[in-house]
Amino acid sequence: MNKVLKTLLIADIACLVLVAVFFLLLQGKLFKTPTSYVVEASNGHLLSAAIAADGQWRFPVVDTVPAKFRDCIIAFEDKRFYSHFGVDFLAMSRAMRQNLKANGIVSGGSTLTMQVIRLSRKQDRTVWQKAIEVLLALRLELKYSKQEILALYAANAPFGSNVVGLDAASWRYYGRAANTLSWGETATLAVLPNSPSLVHPGKNAPRLIKKRNDLLDKLVTLHFIDQSTANLSKLEPIPGKPLPLPQNAPHLLNRFKAERTTLQVASTRIKSTLDEDIQLRLNAILKRYNNRYRANDINNISALILNAKTGTVVSYVGNSYQPENADLQSHVDMIKAPRSPGSTLKPLLYASMLNDGFILPHTLIPDIPTQIAGYSPQNYDLGYDGAISADKALSRSLNIPAVKMLQQYKYERFYDKLKKLGIGTLNQPADHYGLSLILGGSEVTMWDLANTYMGMVRTLNHFNRYKGLYDPNDYRAANYIETNERENKNYQLNSLLDHGSIWATFNAMEEVMRPGDEGLWEQFSSSQRVAWKTGTSFGFRDAWAVGVTPDYVVCVWVGNADGEGRPGLVGVETAAPVLFDIFKLLPNGKWFATPATKLRRIKVCKQSGYKAGEYCVDVIDELVPTSGEKTSVCPFHKLVHLNAEGTLRVTDQCESVTKMQHKSWFILPPAMEYYYKIKNGDYRSLPPFMPGCDVSDANALMELIYPKNGATVYIPLELDGSRGKIVLNAAHRNQSSKIYWHIDNEYVATTTNYHQLAVSPSPGKHTLTLVDENGQRLVQYFTVLDKEKKAPK
Known part of the structure; x- marks a missing residue:
């Protein structure tokens, strides 16, 4: 009795071990081959794709398989696909009889599930490997749904040359997505995985046509299509030379390749936010301008469109893509390239x-x-x-x-x-x-x-x-x-x-x-x-x-x-x-709403744009940002004292207060005034002071425009090798006044009206003294660099 129990116990343990081993099969990712990077538009259409790392066109697995391909591949490879559990013993026994009779392998009897296992393992076709495939196929059926198994097959089946998977084959042979193919086109692709090395587009065309037509007849027999559809499908041409895949967003594709790990995207396929129609039209616009600008040796152009409402990218053209001309460097994504922004900040x-x-x-x-x-x-x-x-x-x-x-x-x-x-x-x-x-x-x-x-x-x-x-x-x-x-x-x-x-x-x-x-x-x-x-x-x-x-x-x-x-x-x-x-490509919309509660209506000096002060005459109400209340008041409107006629400025030293006029005046500093009144004819300069008035502030009368006090200047050499000159420039509030120029206390020249002077002082530090005809003095300093030294940046 003890021996029987011991034997049963061992048998139970062995069964448990076998069951555990069975369920531990197919752990991890079934297919570990690299896949192509694929970028789709927001409508699901293909924009760009790149060949996989192993040189194969192999798209990632999709969730669903087009109904036509599903019907074609089941009819051609595994008509009892939905009724078996991974192994079709009827088909296997029939294949064994045919192989024995032919004294060779003429039929495999493998189900689509078993073919998925074989594609993932890539082992020699032996009896032992067949047995392993049977076991793994049973396990695969427990782990995946029928739809998922079909998707794995469609994504990894060979379609001739370096094309793997239905999606890649559809684009390479027909230039369209698989779900847009006709019955004839789908049937052509469905027969390729059965013998991709012998029958593929461009070779053995009669044999390919025969296999396709036989499948179409089978589809009629299985009631997937009617006879007239089959007859029309047989008239369709088979594909010729493989077609290049679309490259309508190549720079975004490369960006995704570089950022995929950071973005934590598992698949190498993404559905982007790009609008396909706008992307294609933007490509055309940039190509047109690129062809025009290349006449001036301007070779690159890029553009980016963002949807501000959704915070997404509408169109991404990193460069007008022209790979046929490598000298243009159109592969460089200028959207990512650091460049000088000019005035855009x-x-x-x-x-x-x-x-x-x-x-x-x-x-x-x-x-x-x-x-x-x-x-x-x-x-x-x-x-x-x-x-x-x-x-x-x-x-x-x-x-x-x-x-x-x-x-x-x-x-x-x-x-x-x-x-x-x-x-x-x-x-x-x-x-x-x-x-x-x-x-x-x-x-x-x-x-x-x-x-x-x-x-x-x-x-x-x-x-x-x-x-x-x-x-x-x-x-x-x-x-x-x-x-x-x-x-x-x-x-x-x-x-x-x-x-x-x-x-x-x-x-x-x-x-x-x-x-x-x-x-x-x-x-x-x-x-x-x-x-x-x-x-x-x-x-x-x-x-x-x-x-x-x-x-x-x-x-x-x-x-x-x-x-x-x-x-x-x-x-x-x-x-x-x-x-x-x-x-012009983009829809028209309303303009920005005025954020009324984030604006304040304050009194603003119309002439200066500052917050109005007590001496501002022309004041307007203006909506400004709330922080505008903190800004300083207008510094340019000041109260000036004039004689009774209003023609001369006075002080209490030269005129009785009772005879003065007190007037608000828009006064810019001399240097600003010098240029401002040239372009603003209505600007009124201050009247001169009445003779006898003591004016001690020379800075209010004169200002050195160039060089500024403490500046360092560089005097370059002329084309003939002689030493050049610098142009000293000053402004006087009384334009008709004379200015007497002195460098290092030595008289140089006198200017009237336009106070500019070309000089060539020696290297070193200099004192510049300006004296007007009323004796007002302005003293400043500047340094001239030695000619061997570089000019400052």
Whole structure:
């Protein structure tokens, strides 16, 4: 009895072990072969694909198999697929009889389930391996559904040459997705895995046609199709040479390959957020402009469209893709490439200064020759306005006012703000960039720039939706992969830029133009209102245009991937026309709603754009960002004392107070006044002082425009090798006054009306003394570098 029990116990244990081993089979991933990277549009259509690492065109497994292919492959390979458990013993016994009779292998009898196992193991076809396949097929049926097994087969079956899987075969042989194929086309593909080395498109065409037609007849017998469908399908041609796969978003495909691990995407196939129609049309637009610009050796162009409402990528063209010409470097994704942003950061500074209470929308900003620690910015047209409102300085993209604004705001503060807004390429300390940060002295990527502008658009759009609160995720980078993320509910009271500041900035950006091209912007027609900004980097290496509406952000870059500059590579001339052609592709929508509760109506001096002071005469009510209440009052309107006739200024030393007139006067500093009155004919200079009045403040009368006090200057050599000259420039409030110039206490010259003087002082430190005809003195210092030393940057 004990022996019997012992035997039964051993048998039970053995059974348990066998059962455990059976269930432990097929652990982990069944197929470990590499798959092609595939990017689909938002409608599921193929945009781009790349060959797998092993040189095979093999797409990842899909959830469903097209009904036609399912019916064809079941009819051809395994008609009892839905009734067996992985092994069709009837088919196997029939195959054994046929093989014995033929004295060789003429039939396999393998089910689709067994073929999936064989494809995953890639072992020699022996009796022993067949037995293992039977066991694993039974286990596979317990682990996967019939639909999943069909999907595994369709994705991994060989289709001739280096084509693996139905999806890849459909595109390689027919140039379309598998679910769009006809019965004849599907039947052709269904017979290929049975003998891919002998029968594939381009070879043995009669045999391929016969196998396809036999399958079509079988489909009629099994009542999958009727006879007329089969007859028509037999007339269809078989494919010839394999076709190239679409490459309509190759740069996004490469981006996905590089970011897949970071994005934690398991499959090498993604359904992107790209709109197929817009992507194809954008490719055509960029190719057209690229062909035009190449005549000037401008070889590359890229564009990015973001949907601000959804925070997704609508279109991604990293370069006008022309792989047939390797010299064009069209494979380089310029959306990811760090480049000089030119003037495209100026709206961000304008918005930041509004947000932090430094300026109001129309505050006057100095526009005069400027030298700051050896740095001398220049406007695009090399001219000066003396003073210009902040919004006009932005719309005209003037460099000197931008530098003056950054000097006031502090470049360290702006540097920190840019990093928080999402500009991720600022890898050096703030001091490395200095004031040149606002004129393109750093690098940005189109991706960061577009996403920063999208964050501003989203913040303004969400004003009503979030009841005046802010969503910190508004500045998160756009998604290019379809997701089902839930909306963030953690709204905040404060943001990097408030609603009112963004609203005012977009208003200023509506009519952006570049100096020297004031009429050019009128050539750009658009069916919708667009806030836009252009940019040109130093040396004409990068041309930019970025535009926003409540629905979209569009960013365009034109240039050469290798950084070579070209004459005429200017944002308004090369990038802006592309920008507006792109906006024509996009639906028209409403303009931004006014965030009334985030604006304050205050008294503003119309002439200066500052908060009105007690001496401002022309005062208007204006909606400004809430922080505008913190700005300073107008510094340019002052009370002046005139004689009874109002023709001369006086003091109590030379005129009785009872005889004085007291009048508000708009007074700019001498250097600003010097240029301002040239372009503003209604500007009234201060009357001169009455003779005998003691005026002790020479700085109020005279100002040295160049060089500034303490400046370091460099005098270059002329073409003939002789030493050049520097032009000293001063302004006097009384234009008819004479100025006597002295260098190192030695008289040099006298100027009247226009106070400019060309001199060539020796290297070293010098004292410059200006004396007017009334004896008022202005003393300043400057240093001339030795000619062997380099000029300051």
